[in-house]
Amino acid sequence: MRARRTPILIAVAAATALTLSACGGGTLGGGDEEEAGSGGPIKIGLLVPQSGVYKSLGDDMKAGFEVYLEEHDNMLGGVEVEVILADEGETADSGKAAADKLVKQDEVTVVTGVVSSAVMNGVVDLFETSKIPLVGSNASPTTLTDATYIWRTSYVNDQPGEALGAYVAEQVDGSVYFLAADYQAGLDEVTGFKRSFDAAGGETADEVYTPFPGTTNFQPFLANANSSGAEALFSFYAGGAAVEFVKQYDQFGLKGQIDHYSAGFLTEGGVLDAQGESALGTFTAMNYNFDLENELNASFVEAYEAKTGLKPTTYAMASYDAAHVLDLAIEAAGGEDADSESINTAIGEIEKVESPRGTWTWSEIGTPVQTWYLREVQEVDGTLANVVIQELGEL
Amino acid sequence: MSGWFNAHFVSMVDGVAYGLLLFTLAVGLSLVFGMMDVLNLAHGTLYLAGAYTAYALSDGSWLGLLIALVVGLVVGLLGGGLLAAAVAPLQGRGHLDQAALTLGISLIAAEVMVMLFGAEVLPTAPPSALSGSVSVLGHTYPVYRLAFIGIATLLAALVYLAFERSSVGALVRATVADRDMVRTMGVDTRKVLFGVFGFGAALAAVGGVLGAPIIAPGPGIDERVLVLSLVVVVIGGLGSVRGALLGALLIGQVQTLGVALVPSYAPFLLFGAMLLVLALRPQGLFAPGRA
Numbered sequence: 172m173r174a175r176r177t178p179i180l181i182a183v184a185a186a187t188a189l190t191l192s193a194c195g196g197g198t199l200g201g202g203d204e205e206e207a208g209s210g211g212p213i214k215i216g217l218l219v220p221q222s223g224v225y226k227s228l229g230d231d232m233k234a235g236f237e238v239y240l241e242e243h244d245n246m247l248g249g250v251e252v253e254v255i256l257a258d259e260g261e262t263a264d265s266g267k268a269a270a271d272k273l274v275k276q277d278e279v280t281v282v283t284g285v286v287s288s289a290v291m292n293g294v295v296d297l298f299e300t301s302k303i304p305l306v307g308s309n310a311s312p313t314t315l316t317d318a319t320y321i322w323r324t325s326y327v328n329d330q331p332g333e334a335l336g337a338y339v340a341e342q343v344d345g346s347v348y349f350l351a352a353d354y355q356a357g358l359d360e361v362t363g364f365k366r367s368f369d370a371a372g373g374e375t376a377d378e379v380y381t382p383f384p385g386t387t388n389f390q391p392f393l394a395n396a397n398s399s400g401a402e403a404l405f406s407f408y409a410g411g412a413a414v415e416f417v418k419q420y421d422q423f424g425l426k427g428q429i430d431h432y433s434a435g436f437l438t439e440g441g442v443l444d445a446q447g448e449s450a451l452g453t454f455t456a457m458n459y460n461f462d463l464e465n466e467l468n469a470s471f472v473e474a475y476e477a478k479t480g481l482k483p484t485t486y487a488m489a490s491y492d493a494a495h496v497l498d499l500a501i502e503a504a505g506g507e508d509a510d511s512e513s514i515n516t517a518i519g520e521i522e523k524v525e526s527p528r529g530t531w532t533w534s535e536i537g538t539p540v541q542t543w544y545l546r547e548v549q550e551v552d553g554t555l556a557n558v559v560i561q562e563l564g565e566l
Numbered sequence: 567m568s569g570w571f572n573a574h575f576v577s578m579v580d581g582v583a584y585g586l587l588l589f590t591l592a593v594g595l596s597l598v599f600g601m602m603d604v605l606n607l608a609h610g611t612l613y614l615a616g617a618y619t620a621y622a623l624s625d626g627s628w629l630g631l632l633i634a635l636v637v638g639l640v641v642g643l644l645g646g647g648l649l650a651a652a653v654a655p656l657q658g659r660g661h662l663d664q665a666a667l668t669l670g671i672s673l674i675a676a677e678v679m680v681m682l683f684g685a686e687v688l689p690t691a692p693p694s695a696l697s698g699s700v701s702v703l704g705h706t707y708p709v710y711r712l713a714f715i716g717i718a719t720l721l722a723a724l725v726y727l728a729f730e731r732s733s734v735g736a737l738v739r740a741t742v743a744d745r746d747m748v749r750t751m752g753v754d755t756r757k758v759l760f761g762v763f764g765f766g767a768a769l770a771a772v773g774g775v776l777g778a779p780i781i782a783p784g785p786g787i788d789e790r791v792l793v794l795s796l797v798v799v800v801i802g803g804l805g806s807v808r809g810a811l812l813g814a815l816l817i818g819q820v821q822t823l824g825v826a827l828v829p830s831y832a833p834f835l836l837f838g839a840m841l842l843v844l845a846l847r848p849q850g851l852f853a854p855g856r857a
Contacts, residue, residue: 222680222685223685223785224685224686224785226684226685226686227685227686353833379829379830380830381829381832382832382833384786385790385833386832387781387782387787387790388580388584388780388781388821388822390576390577390580390822391577391580391821391822391823391824391825391826391829391832392825392826392829394573394574394576394577394826395826395829398573410686410687411686411687411782411784412687414687414689414782415687415689415782418689421699422699422706422707422708423576423699423706423707423708424699424705424706424707441686445686445687445688445689446689447691
């Protein structure tokens with residue numbers, strides 16, 4: 172009797188463990204709340220992950236924002252600001268709760284940050300109905316095209332792919348194999364890539380999506396890519412999956428045989444150290460790299476390195492730019508008299524932003540029109556780094 | 567045929583490596599459940615603890631790996647002992663209480679490990695002598711995974727022999743078959759239970775130390791390997807070393823060769839295989855005969 176029933180029980184337990192683990196996201200640690208008198212400094216909500224899998228991105232964005240404030244004596248547009256930190260966590264629910272708290276309880280004037288696209292989708296209504304501007308500095312789903320109060324200083328999810336597609340179509344003499352994580356960002360990236368790739372006459376070997384986040388072993392997928400006869404591979408992975416993917420790409424002998432192209436996150440920030448020499452020779456497209464040669468970038472990199480000991484990532488740079496956008500907008504909106512509505516109007520009227528990535532302008536949907544760069548992972552003075560090889564044009 | 571074999575050779579070899587890794591996890595779970603009737607949902611936590619141990623202590627040298635193995639073994643034994651002591655008062659109170667307790671322990675342990683090691687996946691380098699790749703019949707394959715296959719095969723053989731051929735193994739098998747009868751014969755079955763719990767936990771933690779370069783430690787890995795080993799136990803049948811071994815090797819192939827053959831069905835293969843076994847042979851494919 173027991174022998175027949177117990178396996179079913181275990182099966183139920185397996186399913187339960189799966190479900191529960193999905194709810195186990197850390198939501199510890201609220202925000203740093205500080206008392207502020209009304210009529211005092213302008214309150215800015217900084218909504219970034221302080222826990223969970225995106226914490227390192229959140230740390231970069233927080234540091235980038237703080238570097239700008241430190242360079243400007245904690246003043247934006249001539250007014251002192253008070254930054255209220257809220258933990259986005261890793262799920263849409265935790266992010267939305269934190270955004271709610273910033274808007275309703277802390278009564279902030281503007282909000283910046285937001286790492287996860289799921290959170291961004293979840294908070295659109297909140298910001299649109301409460302008419303509080305959100306100057307997002309990372310998440311930018313392709314579906315977000317008609318918001319009035321939501322701006323992004325990063326890029327739309329499908330743009331790194333789109334920037335790279337035409338170049339790869341010209342460069343690669345043969346077919347290209349596609350491997351991407353099976354969720355919205357992976358689909359967006361491949362769709363963007365193929366838009367310019369197909370138009371330039373590129374040839375597709377196969378297009379495969381790996382289960383996300385469950386895949387830790389890419390060997391079967393890499394084996395198929397290897398035997399497909401493709402000349403190059405385009406992939407989309409970020410975070411821990413990016414580390415595993417790049418290492419296994421090397422271990423199973425694809426490196427050196429099949430050129431590897433990807434969106435910039437594959438080798439951005441801390442993951443590159445974890446990938447080690449396996450990452451050498453990987454080509455990625457990104458809107459920024461710390462080695463760009465312009466004056467503003469030089470001072471930004473210096474200040475950021477002094478503060479964190481690290482080279483700035485695109486996440487840190489976008490957050491630095493968000494502070495810059497707010498600086499310009501608050502000043503244009505009248506400094507101390509600025510409110511949410513006037514700041515939002517002023518943001519839209521900004522003609523161009525001088526940025527460490529170069530100068531950019533607003534697109535019709537409130538995202539930057541900017542130059543894209545092709546980077547290769549190389550060894551520079553004994554450490555691995557992304558090195559800009561050439562420009563990929565403006566997008 | 568040879569073309570097919572050639573294309574999927576690496577997947578099959580890798581399936582063996584994966585299967586053996588799963589075996590080190592599943593065998594403890596299977597015996598503890600089959601024997602003590604205890605459902606230990608904190609089993610994956612032991613793997614993760616072992617994997618983090620490997621990350622913290624391995625520095626690319628053989629000595630580092632050895633120290634990590636010893637520490638992992640101790641961590642596993644301690645963890646197993648603590649878990650056995652924690653579930654002991656729940657004897658006879660049903661699986662739900664045990665599941666709630668062990669799952670709670672695993673969630674707390676997971677948070678603690680995030681606090682200690684951060685929320686990133688931490689890729690763990692094998693000893694530098696094993697870090698490259700070699701050509702196996704014309705295919706590039708990581709040296710470490712080959713070495714892992716060797717060590718894990720040895721480990722599996724030892725466990726199998728100890729369980730099937732030694733007197734202690736006979737005692738364990740007897741306890742699985744009929745606990746009350748063993749107790750009647752004057753054996754303190756609680757000692758056997760503690761021993762098996764500790765042994766299974768130590769094996770899972772050692773699996774974690776050795777498996778860290780293959781399935782790297784990170785948040786959520788505990789649940790992922792737990793689910794995999796639960797599926798292995800369902801497929802292999804409860805309370806049997808042979809069942810756990812064959813079930814693990816089968817799931818290893820499903821997860822590599824199966825995925826390579828039908829990549830678009832990758833998310834369904836694991837549970838599809840479990841569903842099939844549950845429908846056709848609910849006691850498990852390789853369940854030991856018992857009354």
